[in-house]
Amino acid sequence: MAEALAIAVGKYTYVHEVGKGPPEAIDAHHIVVRRSREKGFNLCLFTLLLFAYPTFLLFRQGKLDTLHIWSLFIMTLLMRLFLKKPVKKESILILPAFGVQLETQYGRYLLLLCRVRQFVPISRILKPVLTECVTPITCYWSLSLIIRGEEELMLVFKELRPPVKMLAPIWKALCAAIECGECTETIT
CATH class of the missing domain: 1.10.287 (Helix Hairpins)
Structure with a gap:
């Protein structure tokens, strides 16, 4: 990866990596949990x-x-x-010509790592959406994908709840990758 941009808010760090090459290059977005040893x-x-x-x-x-x-x-x-498996990092890799790869990296205190990956072809993604989730205790934002043929939304970040400041650039990158015309609204 050529360029990287990092933003830290609270316990999360957002890292955006853009690869060199044509517009079809890999666009990687990572949400990393910052924990002290x-x-x-x-x-x-x-x-x-x-x-x-x-x-x-x-x-x-x-x-x-x-x-x-x-x-x-x-x-x-x-x-x-x-001693349960804490989440270390959740990532989304956007390959505009092929699809989106979602990855969750778990880690234990005994230096064991586990990664769970899921690939979604670009042809199955109808639209990325930012939704505000309200529970009796808290309110948070989530980034989801509307998938063709599925009844439920697919969460991009299944374990973490990063702030909307980190989700907005990922949402814009997803909109640009799947070229949906309705995704031109601005997030404040």
Whole structure:
């Protein structure tokens, strides 16, 4: 990739990479989650201490009672919650002649990585849409694709909720790639 533009807002960093060459070049947009190493280390240490104390009490007394069983059960749930696969990055690669590739990169604290990719041909995409999602607790923006033959919208960023400031340039790039005339509205 030749040029890169980066914008950081809150816990997200938006990186836009444009390749060299003709207008059909790959246009890559990445949303990266910024996390500190100290937070991950403190989280693992906290979980380890919470798990070690009930185990120590269990082996010290040599008997199994209800308190120990519940504390082990709760510690197991906490460890599972804290050590789940966090999302490191979500990307969209726009290939105007071919389609769009959506990619989610997961990472664990033990340096294991997992990537999930999905390709959507350009002929199946009817229109990209920016929608405002309202729940009883929060309100956020999402970028979706209207797919030919599908009843539901396809979310571009399935795990992350980046701000509209990061979604607007991606939406414009998608509109330009699929050449829909109705996508010329401005986002403020």
